Amino acid sequence: MKINEKIRFVRQLRELSQEDMAEKLGLSLNGYANIERGDTDVQMSRLEQIAQIFGMDLLELFNYGERIVNCAFSIGDNNPVSNAGNHYTGDAKETQFELQKQQLIIEQQLKEIAYLKEIITLTKGKQE
Numbered sequence: 001m002k003i004n005e006k007i008r009f010v011r012q013l014r015e016l017s018q019e020d021m022a023e024k025l026g027l028s029l030n031g032y033a034n035i036e037r038g039d040t041d042v043q044m045s046r047l048e049q050i051a052q053i054f055g056m057d058l059l060e061l062f063n064y065g066e067r068i069v070n071c072a073f074s075i076g077d078n079n080p081v082s083n084a085g086n087h088y089t090g091d092a093k094e095t096q097f098e099l100q101k102q103q104l105i106i107e108q109q110l111k112e113i114a115y116l117k118e119i120i121t122l123t124k125g126k127q128e
Helices: 003-013 018-025 029-037 044-053 058-063 092-127
Strands: none
Touching: 003 029, 003 058, 003 092, 018 029, 018 044, 044 058
């Protein structure tokens, strides 16, 4: 995932608007939107400001969404899932953000599926 995509995801997960971010960074709305679209090469100092607004350090922002989270779960009475290589590489807050991100992706995909079904229905109607 590119840094501009990470910034957009984290902003949405933190329930901040582009206007909020622009104001906090002292930018115009268009200037901030250019960052999220990837139209602007962002200086490191600006990325540090963005990370600070999100309550994380710059390294966390760069690594956001890149960590692989593996958990060993137990099934029933002391029957662990057999996979000795599983380990946890993030904290609960980061895991929650990752889950929310995946939920947003699923919601978008469901909307796309509904839209495609509508297109199919309309196309079939025109062919008859």
